[in-house]
Structures are given as C-alpha cells and as structure tokens.
Amino acid sequence: MAPTVLAARGVTKTYRKGAVAVPVLRGADIDVAEGEMLAIVGQSGSGKSTLLHVLGTLDRPDEGEVLYRGQRIDTLSRRRRDAFRNTELGMIFQSYHLLPELTALENVLAPAMIRYGVFAYLGKRRQLRERATALLERVGLGHRMTHKPRELSGGEMQRTAIARALMNEPRLLLADEPTGNLDPTSGDGVLELMRGLNQTDGLTVIMVTHDRAIAALADRTVTLVEGRVAEEAEGLRVQG
Numbered sequence: 001m002a003p004t005v006l007a008a009r010g011v012t013k014t015y016r017k018g019a020v021a022v023p024v025l026r027g028a029d030i031d032v033a034e035g036e037m038l039a040i041v042g043q044s045g046s047g048k049s050t051l052l053h054v055l056g057t058l059d060r061p062d063e064g065e066v067l068y069r070g071q072r073i074d075t076l077s078r079r080r081r082d083a084f085r086n087t088e089l090g091m092i093f094q095s096y097h098l099l100p101e102l103t104a105l106e107n108v109l110a111p112a113m114i115r116y117g118v119f120a121y122l123g124k125r126r127q128l129r130e131r132a133t134a135l136l137e138r139v140g141l142g143h144r145m146t147h148k149p150r151e152l153s154g155g156e157m158q159r160t161a162i163a164r165a166l167m168n169e170p171r172l173l174l175a176d177e178p179t180g181n182l183d184p185t186s187g188d189g190v191l192e193l194m195r196g197l198n199q200t201d202g203l204t205v206i207m208v209t210h211d212r213a214i215a216a217l218a219d220r221t222v223t224l225v226e227g228r229v230a231e232e233a234e235g236l237r238v239q240g
C-alpha cells in the first residue's frame with residue numbers, strides 16, 4: 001500500500017451569506033495515496049470544489065486538519081501556503097485561469113518566475129525556457145508557443161494550463177472539472193494526458209468531476225454526501 005501523501009481529517013467548512021449559514025463540509029476525511037489517480041464525485045453543490053480548495057490550501061477549513069506527508073499545511077501562513085502550492089502542487093481549473101496577456105510559453109514560465117524571483121529567474125532563463133518548451137511539446141502544443149490564450153482552443157488552453165501546472169515539477173496535480181468546458185474529443189485528450197502523467201510519471205492526481213464516466217478512468221472514486229466523504233465499492237463505480 002502506497003503511503004498517504006495528502007489527507008484531510010474532520011474538515012468542516014461553512015459559508016455565510018448574510019444571516020444564512022451554509023454548512024458545506026461536515027467532517028470530511030480523505031486519504032490520498034502516493035501515485036494514485038483519485039476522483040471526487042458528488043451532486044452539484046455537494047462541496048467538491050470546496051474540498052479540493054481546502055486540500056490545495058486555497059481555502060482554510062473551519063475545523064479539522066489538512067496534512068501533506070504527515071505535516072499540517074492548513075495552519076501555515078499565507079506566504080508559506082503560497083510557496084507550498086508553487087512547488088508541490090499543480091492545479092488546473094474548468095476555466096483554465098491563464099493570464100490573457102501572456103503567450104502560452106510565458107504562461108508556462110510564470111510559476112518558475114514566481115518561484116525563483118526575477119533575478120534568479122533571469123540567471124536560469126535558458127534552462128527554464130527549455131523546460132517550458134519541452135512541456136508544451138509534451139502536451140502537443142509545440143506549434144502554439146507564441147499564441148495568446150484567446151488564440152487557442154479550449155483544449156489547447158487546458159493543455160497549456162497542464163504544462164504550467166507541471167513547470168515546477170510538482171508531486172500532485174489537483175484538477176477541478178478539467179474537461180467541464182471542453183467538447184468530448186478535446187476532453188478525452190486532456191483526460192488521456194492526465195492519465196499518462198499519472199501512469200508514466202507517477203504524478204498523484206486528484207480530480208473533481210460530476211461525470212461518472214470520467215470518474216471511471218480513475219483508480220478510485222469517493223463521493224461527497226452531506227459534507228462527508230463516502231468511499232465507493234468497486235462494483236458501484238464500474239456500474240456508474
């Protein structure tokens with residue numbers, strides 16, 4: 001059994017809209033094993049994105065703990081959480097979140113610029129550009145390096161976002177409805193790419209989806225029900 005790389009313990013999260021409290025997570029527990037591809041499913045509004053954001057330190061739980069290799073990460077300062085995300089995690093989103101004024105290559109380089117700071121970045125520029133170029137080639141975008149996001153298709157934007165997520169050599173890829181805005185063919189390409197990164201490079205992947213056919217590509221599926229994480233029986237997942 002592979003060791004746990006990321007875990008949530010008893011996580012609660014309630015959003016407040018005026019006087020109304022909306023409890024979203026009510027004691028969620030999850031263990032993500034090193035090297036697995038895990039799908040998180042659940043009805044719309046069940047808290048899938050909230051859980052992913054908490055696991056990825058974009059959001060803090062009200063109660064409970066988030067652990068990375070056994071160390072608390074939810075209690076880190078904002079600065080250390082930013083650094084943690086920059087070096088250990090790659091994240092991709094349904095709407096890509098690329099910087100519109102930058103080319104595909106510059107978007108992929110951005111995490112390295114943040115990691116090293118401008119001066120150190122300039123010193124390593126050649127090797128970092130080589131890495132970014134190789135990543136874009138790997139995701140099939142060798143011919144789109146100088147295109148800006150508006151000049152790319154949805155599938156190409158998501159591939160660029162994946163290349164960017166890989167720039168700082170993360171151990172984990174967190175994906176929130178990565179194919180939600182894509183046509184089936186582009187979506188399949190993005191999923192194949194993620195599966196390949198998991199199987200060939202050993203990247204641990206956590207993917208939120210509302211689509212059980214997509215979840216069936218993962219090694220394991222968990223469901224969010226009433227703010228808690230329910231493990232699915234193997235047969236249930238296959239039947240979808």
Ligand SMILES: Nc1ncnc2c1ncn2[C@@H]1O[C@H](COP(=O)(O)OP(=O)(O)OP(=O)(O)O)[C@@H](O)[C@H]1O
Nearest residue numbers: 015016024042043044045046047048049050051210
């Ligand atoms: N920042 C916020 N402020 C207030 N309410 C929020 C906030 N973020 C999420 N919510 C509410 O929390 C609930 C869970 O949202 P979340 O996006 O985690 O669900 P989800 O399972 O990912 O949904 P979907 O599949 O529709 O994307 C929803 O009712 C949502 O309206």
